[in-house]
Amino acid sequence: MGLEDLSHNFITGNLETLVKWARRNSVWPATFGLACCAIEMMATGAANYDLARFGMEVFRASPRQADLMIVAGRLSQKMAPVLRQVYDQMMEPKWVISMGVCASSGGMFNNYALVQGVDQVVPVDIYVPGCPPGPQTLMHGIITLHELIRTGEIMQRRQSSGAGAGLTLEGAGR
């Protein structure tokens, strides 16, 4: 289900704003932790930083119900197919945050075992730098994602670049 089939007019315009608001305020992350960054990701969800403020404490174990995959940590060659599978199991609309340098670029481990950047496997919307990024950094990445959802920029970018695993948006999000 989605807004994709509707033509653009006043009602759908407002509806779209509402839906974007809802999507922004209810980004449920998948429980997908890989390495050190996963610890910091969990720390972000814990009492001192509290992702719940954004309605994000609902870490969904089932990818079917998750909206956001935070790739937290280094992605090995062995794990890459699994990551892709989890991504494919997620339902549209879905977003990916690449957390930490290992996920973003392979980081300091440029060797046989690691995938040099998860964007080779899944399309990434936000890159969060750091090794590991502190909770504040991750939170900044998440707020940036919220902003991009609100303005609809992510959809536009996917439309122009084709990234986003077959998500087609016709009519909406201009």
Next chain:
Amino acid sequence: MIAATLTAAARLPLLLAGDPLFERGIDLGVFLVVVVKTLIVFAVLMISVLFMVWFERKVVADMQNRFGPNRAGPFGLLQTLADGIKLFFKEDLLPERADRKVFRLAPYLSAVPAFLAFSIVPLGGRMEIAGHQTLLQLADPPIGILFLLAMSSIAVYGVMLAGWSSGSKYPLLGSVRASAQMVSYEAALGLSVAAVVLVTGSLSTRVIVDHQLGGIANWHILRLGFIPFGVFMVAATAELNRPPFDLVEAEQELVGGFHTEYSSIRFALFYLAEFMNTVTMSAVIVTLFLGGPNGVHLGPVSRQSPIWFILKIFIFLFTYVWLRATLPRFRYDQLMDLGWKVLIPVSLFWLLVLAAMQESRKWGFGVFAGGVVAGAVLTRAVFLGHVKTDEAEAANLREVR
């Protein structure tokens, strides 16, 4: 959902018997009143579910030294709405190996009975709508309690079929757990309700509530001696799949249990059903044991008022959230042990005691007979519950240097 309720209500005159609304026959006005009442009850339930989700997240957050949702709307009140809208506009999925019809049906099987069960709960006393005297209660069938038990049994099928039809392993395990858990706790639930029925002498919820009029001492929680209440509370928590009995979805073990494969609006329905059931069950507990809407006459607030009802429900909603924040989850076999070896013997024993007391009003020596029967049952129950005495003692002896 509404239509289903209406047709059900209209077709079964038996269901409507207790209400003074129907004393003068059914005309258009009466029909409209019923429709309005249905809508109001539905809306109240929906809003209370939305509130409940928010309430739970906020209270749990507070117990965990966090803020909880505070970005969507004032105090994050619109958080649930945002979740709902988001889920509604999310892509849907029918797993390839799923049994399609059943997969589609299951969420409704889970959500609709919760609402239907709520319809027999007395929310307040008599009131007048457009010249029609009516009870503040959607329906007051003479078989109200049976209807309630039936509905909670049907809700089991929702969870069970959802897991089974997904065609994948984790949901299957969840569904197996669901069927065993809910069937066994249904028995304890029924026995504790039987105690209430025994004392009241009626299956109608209205009669049960009226039976508890006249102060706290008349409430069944005290009148029946706590035990049926305690058993019902525990069994109801298990029926609801709320922690510490949430084995069916146990995120850490079964990923999502029966709803692992559900996404989008279907998952939202399950989510809704869980909280709707929580609200309904709290309402039922209040009705059966805490005198429903009974309270004191206080200024504009009448003796039987929804205000008292809401206040009482609130206690239980909070308790459920509290349990979630505090308790670890039971294991499957421990859950079964608790159900079969503790709850059922205890409630059976207490039912006998109550029956004996009831009879002893007529025949004096009945008390004595009851005592003997009860003693026998009690011994057996204690035996069953304490198979593990040695282990427990060993555990007490453990020391850490």
Next chain:
Amino acid sequence: MSDSTVEQTETETAAETEPETAAATPGQHVLHATRESYLDVVKGLQDEGYDMLVDLCAVDYLSHPGRVLPNGVEPERFEVVVNLLSRPLRKRVRVRVQVPDADPTLPSLFDLWPGTEAMEREAFDLMGIVFTDHPDLTRILMPEDWEGHPLRKDYGVGRVPVQFKAAPSTR
């Protein structure tokens, strides 16, 4: 295996320990075993009271020919290093075995210490040492279908040249 053989092995190496060798393994007790005596030596040590096998790993000496070895020990390409620990004696001992490139096999210690299962699999996976009689000698860290043994010296790091490409336009 009788205790006398163990003592013999120990005295042998001890006798051949030169100051140079001792400096290369500062303050640590090292035994050199041949492939044939490997199982017996370890078994003997176990009987002596070395009750824990803490570590087993392999080293590829392909590009380090000039290492210090006691006399009589023929250097080979691979070396399997087993670290044993005795709780009663509060002592550690290290057993080093030379394994030739041509036939990188070694008997498994699985029967003595089941805990070597993962360690031997790791040595097999990353270094290509084949442990005979191991119950399940499969890759443990790398994917099943991986080719080569990454920790060998003739196996490159697998560095991917870093490419800087323009970020996709956001507008």
Next chain:
Amino acid sequence: MTVHETFEGGQEMKGRDDTGLKELAREKGAVLRLPEGVTVDPADVDVEVGEDETMIINMGPQHPSTHGVLRVMLELDGETVLRSKPVIGYLHTGMEKNQEELMYIQGSTNVTRMDYLSPIFNETVFSVAVETLLDVQVPDRATWIRMLMMELNRVASHLLFMATNGMDVGAISMMLYGWREREIILSFFEKVTGLRMNHNYVRPGGVAADLPEGWQDDVLDICDAIPPRLAEYDDLLTGQPIFRERTEQVGVITADQALALGATGPILRAAGVPWDLRKDMPYMFYDQLEFDVVVGTYGDAFDRYAVRLNEMRESINMIRQIVDLVPAGDYRVQDKKVTPPPRARIDESMEALIHHFKLFTEGFKVPTGEVYVAIEQPRGELGAYLVSDGSAKPYRFHMRDPSFVNLQCLPVMLRGGFVADAVAVISSIDPIMGGVDR
């Protein structure tokens, strides 16, 4: 424990005495042997139960309670675990290979990311190995600082165990509480090292920087803050009947089995073996500290929990002692070969600048040799095996990580339990996949 008949006969968990090594080896051989990626037809599994009665189920690598990317294959009869096999490697990062490419001076940057919950230990064991080969005597103050940081790190690591263990048995609040307390320690780490994790603080020759002004007060504040919280955990979990039922008699491993499988740390101690390297083979200045080794009796998940809980108390006591014992002096060795010149001198002296430049571009050379160094990490014995060929880079560096070895206990612990037990047992082993896969 439930008795289940498989092709090997009764799989009842035997008592401690009659489980010999052979028996154990046989049991270990009974774990699932399946190549990865192969889908299993239940009919192919060599178990004497009916065709449809067993189910192979994959827990992980993406599963909420497998602590990262551990994958456990379980063969189930209903909800009873018949056999299980941990599958690892999903986080293999090639760090040992990378270490051969990095100079000694860069080495601790790499090792600190191995077991990411106890970075200080990784750095320390690497540094000690290098120092042993270099034959460098580290100043006392540096060693005491290392010990202080290690004990703090141990508390932080165990706190995380408390959090995840609570979470895995369903006590969600425990998760948050553990994390809350850990933040107290992390903020001190951040103050000292500049980072919350992956500190690269302990380096060959000493530590990267001296402790900041007023560190005693910070540390004592931590020592005051944590114990009352531990008492809260006692209320929340230790005395909680459901928690005890979930963990007692679950995942039992005997002392013999643990020793044979090479398990160390809390797992071994929970099985009743009082073995702690800090006490039994003291390194650094641990012989100057007064502390007890916490030992369990039954080797079950609850004992492992209790051992860790009480180890935190011991660590807090040790930290209090260390605060008083840290001497004044250098925080790194004054050996020009190993230690870069102080920042202030670089501005004044050309020589210092050149020295600094050479040290960081060429590194320092370490004499030929090989060494094995072990310390007691929160999860057990952390060993570093270092081979040097006389150049500025390690020839081979191997880390003996306790999680990797401890994980082998899983099939023994899980057998005969329930799926729900599997979760509790995995978390009671407390494997950190970064350390397991390296």
